[in-house]
Amino acid sequence: MTEKTAQLSKAQAITSEVRRRIVDREWRQGDRIPDEAELAVEFGVARATVNKALQMLAEEGLLDRKRRAGTHVTVNPARKATLTIPIVREQIEGAGLEYSHRVVAQKLSPIPADVALRMSLPEGAELIHLRTVHYGDSQPFQVEDRWINPGAAPGVERIDFHRINANEWLVRNFPWLHADMAFSAENANARDARLLEARQGTALLILQRTTFNDLGAITTVRLAFHPGYQLIATP
Amino acid sequence: MTEKTAQLSKAQAITSEVRRRIVDREWRQGDRIPDEAELAVEFGVARATVNKALQMLAEEGLLDRKRRAGTHVTVNPARKATLTIPIVREQIEGAGLEYSHRVVAQKLSPIPADVALRMSLPEGAELIHLRTVHYGDSQPFQVEDRWINPGAAPGVERIDFHRINANEWLVRNFPWLHADMAFSAENANARDARLLEARQGTALLILQRTTFNDLGAITTVRLAFHPGYQLIATP
DNA sequence: GGCTGCTCTATGTCTATACTTAATGAAACT
């Protein structure tokens, strides 16, 4: 009968202990906590180890650290949440469903003003416009409306996205340096409703994302999730 | 005329250089990259510094690292996005608007089944139920529907939330250990519509969050944002 | 073939030490 010890590193152990002291209010919001050297002595580790632990908590938003001023418990912790934006296919298959997708449209078109703005490209530039529906067990899961810039993703003109999912092809071939991302809610328009097999006007969760590499904007995409979809974020 | 050098640490400099090599496809998806020792020699730094840099990129999702197997460029990078959930007041004031809030209801009530489930509490337990509207320059910004568990947040019974915003009071007095968070879209119901001064049925971005400390669930809240609200995430 | 156990390697983690740097608070100077 072996103990199922969680096997924490020393740094992680210190993080949890400090977190516990904050949650149990031994160290109150605004308090200055002992400095790294003192904690190193208390926990019997090197200062570098304490430093690593406290930096993790600072990133988490629980601690405020400043040179010379010391480390304080954040007064109004604006905690951070991480969301992993998975590949649609993996997301669907991960839920135990069978993935399929259908390309509704793929053609070269002049971009409208809002897309030009998001991608920092001249209005009227010709980009590849794609409209795709992603299915899980033949239920519509997500509608994708995407513009791809061949200037930043050379070779894209020759790809047939009926065979390869655009998201995956791009992600595998053109890693990005920077991205803009925004979530919002929209009432399903006629096209969304038709493609998602939902009633027009239904509230849909929308993710709008634009990615850039050193050649400029690669792609911008509007993802409309099926009604009722919940996006889970982990703290 | 001093150079406005970005003042990167060595570890950060290595991160950007490695990121550049990936984006410029000198190192392709799936490739194995040189090991820490080799990179340490190449960049003229200690192995610990390379380790720190590569760990950052691994957290970002660009690299896959395994003992003995080495470091590979991720094939399907499921990149992560961070969202900072700010205090409403700070968010509104940060936009240059004047913050105010109105408590629509504050009373002890038995919790309905869905709330009991989310908070892992017995159905029918009596919690504090709060309904609040937050305004920016007297435009409704967000509607808050919150349940607070006095069992995990002792003292809450005696607080008058007309004077202090519940979110801030909780955040300042009861830091949490764990949280569940989900985003979704809902059509405004009659109450949402009235409180947000919007049309019934309008799509609203909803954030549902439950926080826990070592005594159990502290609070669960459903935040409905005003129509058109965009939540920005940073990669 | 298929399984077992060993070996060796690349990453994971920690330590002790050192130097750098922001910024505080006080002293010195208008």
Place this chain on the structure above:
DNA sequence: AGTTTCATTAAGTATAGACATAGAGCAGCC
């Protein structure tokens, strides 16, 4: 009082060295 200067302090970063450990791949066994 208001301002500038400056020493001091705590965090930030880097280093060389060490040991731990997962796990890929091989060898040998049935």
